[in-house]
Amino acid sequence: xxxxxxxxxxxxxxxxxSPAAPTAERKDWSxxxxxxxxxxxxxxxxxxxxxxxxxWLAAACGAAVVAMSYEWARMSEPQDTQRAFLFxxxxxxxxxxxxxxxxxxxxxxxxALCSIASALRRKTMPQMIETLGAIYIGAPxxxxxxxxxxxxxxxxxxxxxFAMIWSADVFAYLGxxxxxxxxxxxxxxxxxxxxxxIAGALAGAGAGYTSGVVFHSPNTGIWLGVGALIAFTxxxxxxxxxxxxxxxxxxxxxxxxxxxxxxxxxxxGLMAATLLSGVILAFWPHTAAFLFRGAL
Numbered sequence: 001x002x003x004x005x006x007x008x009x010x011x012x013x014x015x016x017x018s019p020a021a022p023t024a025e026r027k028d029w030s031x032x033x034x035x036x037x038x039x040x041x042x043x044x045x046x047x048x049x050x051x052x053x054x055x056w057l058a059a060a061c062g063a064a065v066v067a068m069s070y071e072w073a074r075m076s077e078p079q080d081t082q083r084a085f086l087f088x089x090x091x092x093x094x095x096x097x098x099x100x101x102x103x104x105x106x107x108x109x110x111x112a113l114c115s116i117a118s119a120l121r122r123k124t125m126p127q128m129i130e131t132l133g134a135i136y137i138g139a140p141x142x143x144x145x146x147x148x149x150x151x152x153x154x155x156x157x158x159x160x161x162f163a164m165i166w167s168a169d170v171f172a173y174l175g176x177x178x179x180x181x182x183x184x185x186x187x188x189x190x191x192x193x194x195x196x197x198i199a200g201a202l203a204g205a206g207a208g209y210t211s212g213v214v215f216h217s218p219n220t221g222i223w224l225g226v227g228a229l230i231a232f233t234x235x236x237x238x239x240x241x242x243x244x245x246x247x248x249x250x251x252x253x254x255x256x257x258x259x260x261x262x263x264x265x266x267x268x269g270l271m272a273a274t275l276l277s278g279v280i281l282a283f284w285p286h287t288a289a290f291l292f293r294g295a296l
Contacts, residue, residue, distance in 0.1 A: 029177065034259025042257070042266070043166065050158040053148050058100040061141045065092045067263040071253035072133035075245065084131065087118035091134025092141060099142035102149060107142045111135050130248075137264075140271035143278035150281065153288040160211040161230065161277065165270050167207035168200035168231035169238075175199025189242035197235055204231020218294035226291065230273045237272025241265065 049060035069092055073085035091114030098107030115135050119128035147161075148154045176196030184192045208227015212220035241264060245251065253262030260266045280287055289295045 031259045035173075036259075038257050038259050038266075043162075047159070047162065050148060050155065050162070053155065055100075057145060057148055058096065061096050061145055062093060064263055064267070065089065065096055065137060065141055067254070067256055068092070068137045069133065071256075071262045071264050072137060075248040075250050075253060076130045076133060083121070084118075084133070087114060087121075087131065088133035088137060090114050091118070092138030095134075095138035095142040096145060099145040099149075102146075104142060104146045108139070111138045111142075140274045140278075144270075144274045147274065147278055147281065150288065153292050156215055156292055157277065157281075157288060160208070160215070161270065161273055163207040163211055164204045164227045164230045165234045165273050168204040168234050169269060171203035172196040172200030172235055172238075185239060185242075188239060188246050192239060192242070197232070200235050201228050201231045204228055204234070207231075212291075215292050217292055219291060222291065230276070233276045234269030234273040237269045240272070241268035 046060070049057045066089065069085055069088040072088050073081045077084035091111050094110045094114065095107035098104065098110060111134055115132050118131040118134065122128045122131055144158075147157050150157065172192075173196065175198065176191060176193045179193070179195035179199070181193050181195045183190065184194050184197055205224045205228040208223040208225075208230065209220055211217075211227070212223030217223060241253075245253065251261075253264035256262050257266050286295075
């Protein structure tokens with residue numbers, strides 16, 4: 001049997017050998033400038049909407065719902081984007097309206113109704129699950145409004161969530177880039193590492209502790225655990241969004257936000273953390289008073 005000849009490399013001179021494989025992955029920071037620029041615009045806008053609350057926050061949530069409904073439709077049903085968009089928008093926007101009227105239970109019921117109506121368009125269970133964008137988008141957005149309306153800790157809850165989630169996002173990004181190491185789920189997201197997850201969770205714990213100090217909580221030690229839990233939940237929300245994109249075979253939800261992708265790509269962690277916070281406060285309503293004031 002003739003010996004297999006090496007395939008010629010056009011980038012090498014005749015007789016030269018291939019360069020050794022790099023011992024470490026190249027750190028790609030090409031998107032950092034766009035990420036910073038986008039964050040400098042979006043973060044103050046988010047804080048302002050939460051600070052003023054009321055119609056301002058409802059309008060911000062409504063605008064996010066419109067963008068995310070479109071993103072979900074183009075990912076999940078590219079062959080029927082218009083109808084998918086209308087079902088997701090009707091359900092999610094209706095839930096936000098109910099929440100702004102302090103009727104969260106009615107909003108959740110409306111979400112369920114619209115999701116069932118959307119699912120009935122499909123024939124198989126996997127296809128039906130793909131139509132549940134209204135719940136994925138509408139539940140956290142409605143819960144976000146509901147959390148802000150909870151007196152007297154509503155605004156403080158929003159600011160603490162921002163601090164913990166944004167800290168986790170930043171340090172997970174930096175930890176993954178600077179430290180690298182084993183991937184947490186290379187089949188879902190090739191860039192997410194255990195070092196990034198740990199760095200993000202630690203940063204969230206630090207932001208939680210700082211929130212406790214800033215809000216003069218007598219339970220600052222507990223805020224460490226709260227911050228780590230919220231941060232980890234947000235990072236898992238980001239990983240779940242990666243799973244969805246892999247499922248739908250898209251790289252980004254859209255190109256609405258330079259450096260980040262779409263709105264779903266940018267606030268997926270905040271959505272997951274909002275759901276967790278909302279469920280806890282719905283079933284144990286005195287938790288916020290305990291964290292912020294030490295009262296039960």
